[in-house]
Amino acid sequence: MSDLNKLGLAEARDALRKGETTSVALTEACLSEIDGAGALNAFVHNTPDLALEQAKAADARMSADAPSLNGLPLGIKDLFCTKGVASQAASRILEGFKPQYESTVTQNLFDAGAVMLGKLNMDEFAMGSSNETSVYGDAVNPWKIDDRKLTPGGSSGGSAAAVAADLCLAATGTDTGGSIRQPAALTGITGIKPTYGRCSRWGIIAFASSLDQAGPMTKSVRDAAIMLEAMCGHDPKDSTSVDLAVPDFEAALTGDIKGKKIGIPREYRMDGMPQEIEDLWAKGREMMQDAGAELVDISLPHTKYALPTYYVIAPAEASSNLARYDGVRFGHRAKLDQGDGITEMYEKTRAEGFGDEVQRRVMVGTYVLSAGFYDAYYNRARKVRTLIKKDFEDVFAQGIDGILTPATPSAAFGLGEMADADPVQMYLNDVFTVTVNLAGLPGISVPAGLDANGLPLGLQLIGRPWEESDLLNLAYALEDRAGFVAKPSKWW
Amino acid sequence: MSIDTATAAKVAKLARIRVEEDRLPALAEEFNTILGFIEQLGEVDVDNVEPMTSVTPQRLKRREDVVTDGNQQSAVLANAPDAREGFFAVPKVVE
Numbered sequence: 001m002s003d004l005n006k007l008g009l010a011e012a013r014d015a016l017r018k019g020e021t022t023s024v025a026l027t028e029a030c031l032s033e034i035d036g037a038g039a040l041n042a043f044v045h046n047t048p049d050l051a052l053e054q055a056k057a058a059d060a061r062m063s064a065d066a067p068s069l070n071g072l073p074l075g076i077k078d079l080f081c082t083k084g085v086a087s088q089a090a091s092r093i094l095e096g097f098k099p100q101y102e103s104t105v106t107q108n109l110f111d112a113g114a115v116m117l118g119k120l121n122m123d124e125f126a127m128g129s130s131n132e133t134s135v136y137g138d139a140v141n142p143w144k145i146d147d148r149k150l151t152p153g154g155s156s157g158g159s160a161a162a163v164a165a166d167l168c169l170a171a172t173g174t175d176t177g178g179s180i181r182q183p184a185a186l187t188g189i190t191g192i193k194p195t196y197g198r199c200s201r202w203g204i205i206a207f208a209s210s211l212d213q214a215g216p217m218t219k220s221v222r223d224a225a226i227m228l229e230a231m232c233g234h235d236p237k238d239s240t241s242v243d244l245a246v247p248d249f250e251a252a253l254t255g256d257i258k259g260k261k262i263g264i265p266r267e268y269r270m271d272g273m274p275q276e277i278e279d280l281w282a283k284g285r286e287m288m289q290d291a292g293a294e295l296v297d298i299s300l301p302h303t304k305y306a307l308p309t310y311y312v313i314a315p316a317e318a319s320s321n322l323a324r325y326d327g328v329r330f331g332h333r334a335k336l337d338q339g340d341g342i343t344e345m346y347e348k349t350r351a352e353g354f355g356d357e358v359q360r361r362v363m364v365g366t367y368v369l370s371a372g373f374y375d376a377y378y379n380r381a382r383k384v385r386t387l388i389k390k391d392f393e394d395v396f397a398q399g400i401d402g403i404l405t406p407a408t409p410s411a412a413f414g415l416g417e418m419a420d421a422d423p424v425q426m427y428l429n430d431v432f433t434v435t436v437n438l439a440g441l442p443g444i445s446v447p448a449g450l451d452a453n454g455l456p457l458g459l460q461l462i463g464r465p466w467e468e469s470d471l472l473n474l475a476y477a478l479e480d481r482a483g484f485v486a487k488p489s490k491w492w
Numbered sequence: 493m494s495i496d497t498a499t500a501a502k503v504a505k506l507a508r509i510r511v512e513e514d515r516l517p518a519l520a521e522e523f524n525t526i527l528g529f530i531e532q533l534g535e536v537d538v539d540n541v542e543p544m545t546s547v548t549p550q551r552l553k554r555r556e557d558v559v560t561d562g563n564q565q566s567a568v569l570a571n572a573p574d575a576r577e578g579f580f581a582v583p584k585v586v587e
Contacts, residue, residue, distance in 0.1 A: 100567040197548050210547060239552050308530045319507060326508070328580050333573035342585050347510035359509050363519070364526055366507040367495075377530065382543030384536050389547065423522060424529045440547030465548065 004029035006166045009072055009223040010250075016071050017064055023055040023071025026169070027115050030073045033167045034117060039492040042152075042162040044078060044136045045086045046118040054115040061113070069230050070113030075162045075171035078119045079126055080106050080214075081203040085116075089205040090134040091124045093353025094331040103203025104235045105172065105214045112230035117168050121158025124355045125322065126179055126207045129429035130418065131157025133357045138415045141187055142488040145453045148414040153183030153429075159217045160187040164488060170218040170227050174204060176211045177310050178433025181445035184217055185407035185458025188447040188486060190479070191217040192224045192472070195465045196440035197242035200235030208317035209240075211310075211437040221446065221476045225249035228468065244466060252469035253476045258292035260474065263400040267303035268432060270409065276451045277406045284404055284448055284459040287481035293474075298400060300391040305384050306435040307427060312368050312381035313438075318358075319365030325353060360423065389439040396464050402474045405432050407445040407458035432460060442468045444475045447484040456486065495523040 004026045007015070015021050031051065034043050051073060058071030081087045081099035088094035106116070121139040123131055130151040131139040141152040142165035152161040156173035160183035163171050173180035175193035184191030192215045199214040206212060216227035229250065234243040264285060269278070285295055327333035327349030334348035354362065368377035395403070409431055418426050436443035442465070445458040459478065463471030495503075500520040504511040511519060565578055574581040 097571050100564075100570055195548070197550070236553070236555070240546075240548070240550075242548065242550060243553070302536070305533060305536055308533050311526060312530055312533070323508075327573060328582055329568075330571035331573070336583060340583060342583050343508070345583050346508040350508055351510035354509065359507075359511075360519075360522060360526075363500075363503050363507045363509065364523065367503045367523065367527075368530075370503070370506060377533075379543050380533050380536075380538060381530075382545075383538035383541040384533055385544045385547075386541050387536065387538070389544065422525045424525055427529075438547075 005033045008219040023058040027055040027073045040140045042158040043118045044121045067113040073115040075120045075168040079205045089125045090122045092135045093325045104200035123155035126155040128154040130154045150412040153186035155179040156183050163189045173217045174214050178430040180215045181433045184445040186412040188456030192444040195442045198232045200238040200241045202237040206321040208314040221479045225472045247469045257477045260293045260401040262288050262293045263298035263403040265300045268405045291477040298395045302388045309381045309384045310434045315361040315365030319362045392439045403462040405460045407460040411451045411455035448482040495520045
């Protein structure tokens with residue numbers, strides 16, 4: 001078989017089980033692509049020796065009933081702690097950090113037989129929507145239409161770029177406000193954020209703990225189902241991890257969505273939304289109808305308050321979570337001057353170790369939690385969050401099975417183009433995705449078409465809590481109707 | 493509401509991030525942009541609304557109150573910037 005790196009998880013799994021190829025061959029194909037893709041800056045810590053060792057072990061245990069991801073080479077976002085392998089959340093403050101333990105999600109993947117090719121670029125501490133806040137430099141979108149280098153989105157930008165460029169079969173991402181779904185949309189791949197609590201957060205470097213969820217970034221909906229199933233599961237080490245059986249997500253992919261009620265939220269029709277996004281959404285509605293679903297106009301009245309709510313809650317939680325980076329137990333410590341005490345050590349270490357966006361968010365979070373502002377900002381945001389969740393509960397109570405929206409307000413933009421914009425302009429990238437995190441719901445981005453310039457655009461489906469099976473099946477029907485097969489042509 | 497440089501300096505201090513004097517005006521301006529954006533939450537009627545404490549309605553699990561882990565001194569110290577004699581080492585804290 002040729003071009004093994006271009007396979008998806010399902011195809012590669014089937015080929016391995018039939019003995020048509022080996023994990024070592026798949027892994028070597030990916031490693032060689034990674035070597036030739038430095039221009040994308042997607043992989044930032046390569047682990048070829050570990051990968052080949054895991055691949056040989058997978059080949060040795062290959063059989064018809066081998067575990068679900070046996071021998072399949074993946075990329076892992078740098079946010080996941082991987083034992084003995086650099087894990088630094090794309091931050092200078094974790095330079096040199098090698099965890100002494102394995103995150104639950106990566107352990108689950110390894111238990112399912114997966115092979116790790118290396119760690120993937122991202123926005124620093126997952127704070128960003130363009131992969132431009134990384135200490136490793138920008139990750140680059142494999143899609144290109146002119147001289148400009150385009151963003152792969154963020155924060156899981158390296159994961160998106162690596163999957164879209166076929167450097168790996170699939171990758172892990174994490175999503176706090178859209179960090180799986182937005183980059184997936186901008187690179188023409190599939191990405192799902194499961195219900196809050198499906199995946200253990202243990203060993204995933206924390207950004208905003210009440211919003212963070214891990215999920216797969218893949219070449220198809222079927223691959224997303226296979227990989228999500230392996231990632232999920234109850235974990236006593238994460239008290240918010242839910243003790244529910246993990247369904248067979250792949251078995252749910254029948255493509256039959258007849259009679260399903262798909263909500264179309266009127267508040268997602270934003271002022272100044274590009275016509276192309278509007279058109280894509282209209283096409284998506286036709287596709288769902290064509291597949292037998294019934295469209296229902298719905299209202300989610302608090303949608304416009306989701307981003308401001310997010311930009312109180314996420315920085316507040318981040319300021320608390322990132323307090324641990326103080327130069328004492330791990331990571332970077334600033335060089336101190338004569339007479340510097342512990343406070344100077346903290347202040348200098350954090351000033352040197354955190355990039356601008358992380359510093360900004362930690363300080364905004366500190367402010368909204370400080371005495372005198374806690375009620376006006378933080379508590380008010382938590383109340384609005386209750387209302388945002390209730391909006392969804394109300395429409396689900398009316399019998400809505402899923403909600404269809406655009407995934408992003410635009411196609412990929414040029415790296416550096418937002419450099420002079422104020423921070424809020426960048427935050428608007430997450431306008432369609434962030435409500436889902438605030439409400440703890442599952443959401444999936446499916447590539448659905450190209451814009452006039454030939455860049456990929458995605459549609460988002462939002463599901464009921466814990467009903468990823470149904471959501472994946474809706475996405476499977478959408479994927480089938482969209483028939484998106486375009487790939488970026490190789491320039492790197 | 494508007495954040496001045498003195499408030500920006502205070503927030504930086506609380507966050508334990510050193511910000512040079514000449515950076516403070518720009519930082520205050522960024523805060524004002526973000527807080528101006530957040531300000532729209534004031535429009536929402538939140539009377540009698542409970543602040544969210546958990547997005548999924550679940551009771552935290554309980555477990556036996558017993559030691560489940562430990563004796564990992566070398567693993568705990570393995571990533572320390574400065575570890576001596578089995579401890580994390582820091583600059584002098586008490587004068």
